[in-house]
Amino acid sequence: MPRYKLTLAYDGTCYHGWQRQVGKRTIQGTLEEAILDLFGNRVKVVGSGRTDARVHALGQAAHVDLSLFIHSPDLCAALNSRLPGDIRVRETEVVPKTFHARYSAVKRAYCYLIRAAVEPSPFLRNYTHQVRFPLDSDAMNKAAAILVGTHDFSAFRSTGGGNTLPTRKVFNSEVFFISRHTLCYFITADAFLRKMVRGIVGTLLEIGAGKADVSVMSRLLNTGDRTLMATVAPPQGLYLVAVSYA
């Protein structure tokens, strides 16, 4: 049973997130069905982590054990032929049995796209968060920089986020314009708590709109007080960009 690492891109618009759920269309469920259809094996596809409903991926990683050896381009083509067009296998690779998509991952990169101070575009509604007000990107970037380092992210933990330890190590956290009206928030960390990026972006939006001060970010880290946190930002602006392994 060789183990394969899969690198995936998906448009999460029409999915109830990564995790298999009875009676719902999910990324994991759809991948497992494609493999069952191709090889007759009911297998479990293990992801690097879950993505929520409507969240996208440019480079999600997963592993799966298959009953036979297949050349990478052939396996990609075979899987893509059975998958809907909004999920694409970008790459497959045979990995040792010690490789685990979730536990072997050392870094995850996310980005969040915000269009500000423009009329909402009907074409970007599922791919960015569109706000009508202008944003102070300097203030947002100052607040974002506060997150770099090892911190307790309890304040950004979603309810129902499980019992994992709330400490995470953030390597990058910055806000920049990628086009005249589109801001990108880019963050990399060893791992993330559930809805952590969207909670951070919600807070950055309050700061960017002038409704909260930059200092709220330090207070959130220092107190772990969830009540200080703004509403989590909506899912459609969020992209899992890449997962790194040692």
Next chain:
Amino acid sequence: MPRYKLTLAYDGTCYHGWQRQVGKRTIQGTLEEAILDLFGNRVKVVGSGRTDARVHALGQAAHVDLSLFIHSPDLCAALNSRLPGDIRVRETEVVPKTFHARYSAVKRAYCYLIRAAVEPSPFLRNYTHQVRFPLDSDAMNKAAAILVGTHDFSAFRSTGGGNTLPTRKVFNSEVFFISRHTLCYFITADAFLRKMVRGIVGTLLEIGAGKADVSVMSRLLNTGDRTLMATVAPPQGLYLVAVSYA
């Protein structure tokens, strides 16, 4: 009853085209419902022409008679508040009763986007036609140029396209790269037959792929022989860009 001209952008992905159809989600039907909901009037929204299922618009034009005078920004905001995010009213304008969105139009502009020789992107599947093979854009552009002028477009007329005269005057017809892997076919004409642009693009794709010679375009115009035409290109690459009035 003042008459308003509406300028509309829409993502056609989730619609069965422009024209109202019982039990189906259409652009016209959705606009008429929004107006009924706002003003209590059951009105007819008249478009510059129909767009097919999954075809998009950046600048569709339409007219509608309303029972009261409303400032343009207020009417836009009111309509957009009742419309789903994939239909946006970009502008409204009071026009004379002699204005007719279809009969007063003197020029329509369409573009068709093709991504060639790349892995299909899950994010662009509803917004471009994605092909794996490379395209000879020079050959396509030569063939496209043949269409400029007044011609009988019978060969590009879809079955069930009605009894309108098949002569159309084409002002622009050209193929160019808008990014490294994305080609745009841009055409303007006084009016279009049903599925005419997609028929032309289907033929351009055959020429670009080297399966047909540039000369097939002249033969299509000269003979009106539909059997020479390639399969019509799929709808998701097509955008109604703008409609001009005298």
